[in-house]
Amino acid sequence: MTALHDAPPAAAKPRPPAVSPGDGRQGAAVVRRTLAYLALTVVAVLVLVPFAWMVSSSLKRDNEVFTVPVQWIPDELQWSNFVEIWDRIPLLTYLGNSAFLSVTITLLQLLTGSFAAYGFSKVRFPGRDVLFLVYIATIAVPWQAYMVPQYIMMQQAELTNTYWSIILLQAFGAFGVFLMRQYYMSIPDELCEAARIDGLSEYGIYWRIMLPLSKPALASLALLTFVNTWNDYMGPFIYLTSNELWTVQLGLRSFVGQYDAEYAMIMTGAVLSVLPILVIFLLGQRYFIQGIATSGLKG
Template sequence: MTTLRDAPSATERPPRHAGNTGSPGSRHPAARRTLAYLGLVTVTLLTLVPFGWMLSASLKRDSEVLAIPIQWIPDELRWSNFVEIWERVPMATYLGNSLFLSVTITFLQVLTGSFAAYGFSKVRFPGRDALFLGYLATIAVPWQAYMVPQYIMMQRLELTDTYWSLILLQAFGAFGVFLMRQYYMSIPDELCEAARIDGLSEYGIYRRIMLPLSKPALASLALLTFVNTWNDYMGPFIYLTSNDLWTVQLGLRSFVGQYEAEHAMIMTGAVLSVLPILVLFLFGQRYFIQGVATSGLKG
């Protein structure tokens, strides 16, 4: 006969439903990981579909580009399109103009954005936060709201049909200041205080401490600004009228007529314009991803 002394205590009893403990996700980590990878692959393929169509269209005859159903791999790959486009339009001039504007504006935005962000994050002065909030609020104002006043201002300064109009208007940006400030906030203030005690000026702190520590954020801002300037169409369209000043985005308009467009040539030019961005991202993706991931952190 089993006595109370021989019965197992509560601590010795095996747990009930031991096989059902834990959340459903913790019991099948491999399945969750597989589903996550499948979702990422699906989204990636959907994102690459337009680029695949662009590349396919650049290797077709013009009459085959809009054919239905879509023939992703044409029967005849017309590599001659990439030779013909250089003969039809001054493509080298357009690419050079885009490169000049993109590099110049990127350099100025990185310089002004990082310098202003240092003042908003590490220098204490009255009204700093209110001034930063007001400056940041300009991001919410759509460009169409002040597009006409900007053009009138550039016209009165006689800067239309010059690169100065685009450079001066795009050399400063609230987004760049916000991005760099968020990254600077993650750098301990003690470093700046120690540098001030050692006699280093604010310019010296910015140049010798803040810039070397913020390479990921600088690379992110540079890449975003370069891509935005390279792909800009409305800015050059409004301010540049001379053909020798056109960027590659404006140059592709040469293949758009009043009643028809040469879609094969347009897609060929689009492929050529994407290549510099692709190369730039491949070389700077490590800094870009790190900068975007850490710019919103403070600690």
């Protein structure tokens, strides 16, 4: 009996580590995040392929642009294309015209869009919501439906072949009002009510409160308007006939001849025309992304 009592106790078996349900959820979240990043990477590559082809083609000869298979790195880089294009067409004039129209229309769009959006979001008046819906419904009307009436109006006003025709038609857009109103709706009404109690006018509320708080939305609207105006081809093509008024999009069209086209020069001009937009986006991408992410929080 003594020997039995003196025997050492059997070693306890180690317990398996407990697996919490949270570990499985975290693993699934990591997998989903990884797949999402892979999908975004594939989409980004697909989006950048045309841009890479454009840059590659700008450094080739005309007969090398459409070779099959695609030669992404030419045997001999034609850097002379970026020098020759300035002598072939007045590219500096075209870039200046595009910059003038883009900056002017963007500034007017910011002013009119933000001001109208303030009235539709923070000022109460009879029929406000109905008027806003009717105004926004014009976005659904295709531009081709009123292209001819607009041209007749500009022709009778003797504004064709002038910048005024482009500016007046594009400086007042329903999309800008919609974007800014969605952002203004996310700003508490109590700020405006407190400002009114303190004696601030509606113009003062708009200028001193709403505009400083809406920098992300303004940056988004500015970038979208600038890019849309810069890339516009049909508007200048219809209303501008003088060569000295042409934008860069019309200027690049001059390389397309009757029987052939200088595709390498077209790609060179396209690369130069994209650079201003690229610089502007890189400078304002933080505000642009923030404005797009927050403009639909409340509506």
